[in-house]
Amino acid sequence: MSLKDIINNNVTHWISGEGPDNEIVLSSRIRLARNIEDEPYPNQASKEEKQSVSKRVIEAISSQKQLKLHYINLADMPELERDLLVEKHLISPVHAREGYEKGVFLDDNERISVMINEEDHIRIQVLTPGLQLDETWELASELDDLLERKLDFAFSEKWGYLSSCPTNVGTGLRASVMVHLPALSLTNNIGKMLTAVSKLGLTVRGIYGEGSESNGSIYQISNQVTLGHSERDIIDNLNSVSKQIIGQEKQARQYLLQEKESEVIDRIRRSFGILNFAYKISSDEAMKLISNVKLGIDMGIIDNVDKKVLSELMVLTRPAHIQKINGKELSISERDIKRSELIQTRLKM
Amino acid sequence: MLCQRCNNKEATVHLTKIVNGEKNEVFLCEECARETGQLPFAGNDPFSFQNLLSGILNPEINSYNTGIKQGDKCGTCGLSYYDFTQNGLFGCADCYETFNDRLNPLLKRIHGETVHNGKVPQRKGGHLRKKRQIKELRDEMKDAVKNENFEKAAEIRDKIKELEDNDGGE
């Protein structure tokens, strides 16, 4: 298999670098938490009870013909492969760890994932490239309806969909967008943006890992509240805030071009130089450099690289992907060498 | 970069904490991150609700220490309210009923609201709608009886029966 084949096999739909407003929004995600009425939640359930939940969800999904989904039992999957799914954002880090009867359904282009026995019995997720929350919500809701034909979800007239954690009760909806905001970072406006966003009922965190870094100026913005507001309101709010953030980032890019042109060009070209010639690159450094070069492409400063390549590299250079592409486990130092090799090969392809 | 805590190992964990809108960056090695609880084994966000719950529910916990009622447990899954304050997770759908009294203030604090205003499941939602309809018809029937309009009352009674029969057959 050529590197191209390997990369194509590892690149999911949302990493394609396409979709509306893709120069700033990498992806849109909708997650719905659902539970079966008469089963204890995974945190209180025995192995047998979790088995029963798996069985019921597998039956419900298999009995519908509209969407083609494949089941993966995570216990049968090597750790590296599970980490790969985490890096692609298809399962949560918690879901990838040891535990009974955890599974996931995926569709062919990895746009849909349905986690079984995560914090809730069912976590429906739809992940699409660019800013397209409405389409993403519609698909998630359709899948929800399909499952609900076969399963009685825990639902109360007052509190809506009941979930394991009270922060998810009500709609069970978590809508989020992953945004690349290098110019707001460079102009030191990110703090102001974060404060404003949190006042609008949204939360911001770095990607890759709950409570982890925000390197590469990539942030995930999502709704904080799930009870008392309709799905429509939650999504409209996130949509309009996202559009404002896109506007702000565009303004900051404009400002950089007008006021700091030579510094910005220098920074972007240096980053491109390191990516092309370094012998070792850590995943943190790679994220920062890739972020700079992506900005360079989006601003028209670098024009001989397909912009899709940089979005891809943001995921391909993560540790599990590097090891998968090389077909074996690697030490940190080996990974850093292989990472720079991969980047250099990919930039020339 | 070296870990800011032990100054010995490579910092592989880069944390960005946003507290009151102010951004702080911390660089730690994986070991130190785990030891300081910044990178829990469960993979939870250190600022997640679970980790903040104990803080939110402090008065509750204190009242537990001074003796919350014994038997204050969910009859279905056995979870006590104290257990809930420890990990922030309910054990089953019935917990919501069991701890009903304490949920309004908690949910109000988390969400600012206490009543669901979103999607309703179609099948179960249909059942709920039917329940509401039956209740309305019963009120109507009572009125009819009060007004000695027995013919109408009988008509409504049949309608209720029909609805109830359908409901059971679902």
Ligand SMILES: [Zn+2]
């Ligand atoms: Zn350390």
Ligand SMILES: [Zn+2]
């Ligand atoms: Zn319970």
